[in-house]
Amino acid sequence: MFPKRLLILLPAAFFIFSFANSAKAEFFSVSAGLPISYTFSNTDTDAPESDGVTGTMLHVKLPVMVGFGLETYSVKIKGDGDAKFDATMFDVFYLFPIPIVNITLGLGIGSSEVICDLGGGSTCSDAYEKATPTQVYGQFGFPIFGPVDLHLSYHSVSSTMKGKNGNSDLDLGGNMLALGASFTF
Numbered sequence: 001m002f003p004k005r006l007l008i009l010l011p012a013a014f015f016i017f018s019f020a021n022s023a024k025a026e027f028f029s030v031s032a033g034l035p036i037s038y039t040f041s042n043t044d045t046d047a048p049e050s051d052g053v054t055g056t057m058l059h060v061k062l063p064v065m066v067g068f069g070l071e072t073y074s075v076k077i078k079g080d081g082d083a084k085f086d087a088t089m090f091d092v093f094y095l096f097p098i099p100i101v102n103i104t105l106g107l108g109i110g111s112s113e114v115i116c117d118l119g120g121g122s123t124c125s126d127a128y129e130k131a132t133p134t135q136v137y138g139q140f141g142f143p144i145f146g147p148v149d150l151h152l153s154y155h156s157v158s159s160t161m162k163g164k165n166g167n168s169d170l171d172l173g174g175n176m177l178a179l180g181a182s183f184t185f
Helices: 004-019
Strands: 030-042 050-061 065-077 083-095 102-115 117-120 134-145 148-158 174-184
Touching: 004 117, 030 065, 050 083, 050 174, 065 102, 083 134, 083 148
Parallel strands: none
Antiparallel strands: 030 050, 030 174, 050 065, 065 083, 083 102, 102 134, 134 148, 148 174
């Protein structure tokens, strides 16, 4: 007959050995994610509002805990017809070697532009220059089974489009949340 203490320890041991797989060394991992929300940080009364975000994020982590990534996303601007904010980011990140959870911090830089039709044959590229956005992001992941990790990331994006032809600058920086999964090899 098992002692009662042993019956309590068996489920705990099972949990630790089943879900603590990030404690072992990772050779290589690939991550894919999708943005789930984008909020413009500009608080002016005439500031744009987000009407949804679409895109993809792909990241590759090397054996030295450093990785690289590519993100492309498009934020629809509410109330401006087909206007949208498109961004492409190139990232470098570091995965902290912490058992059980995966914590990542990263930096990104890229290219962004506003795409719209202003009427009369004019587009937003006639009114605003392309920008060079930057971002800082953090990611929290938890292994769910074997080599698969689910993660949530928070991105703080800075992007200001310089106005052309008398237009004032347009601040389209903001905060983005994304969900993804990582596969370790």
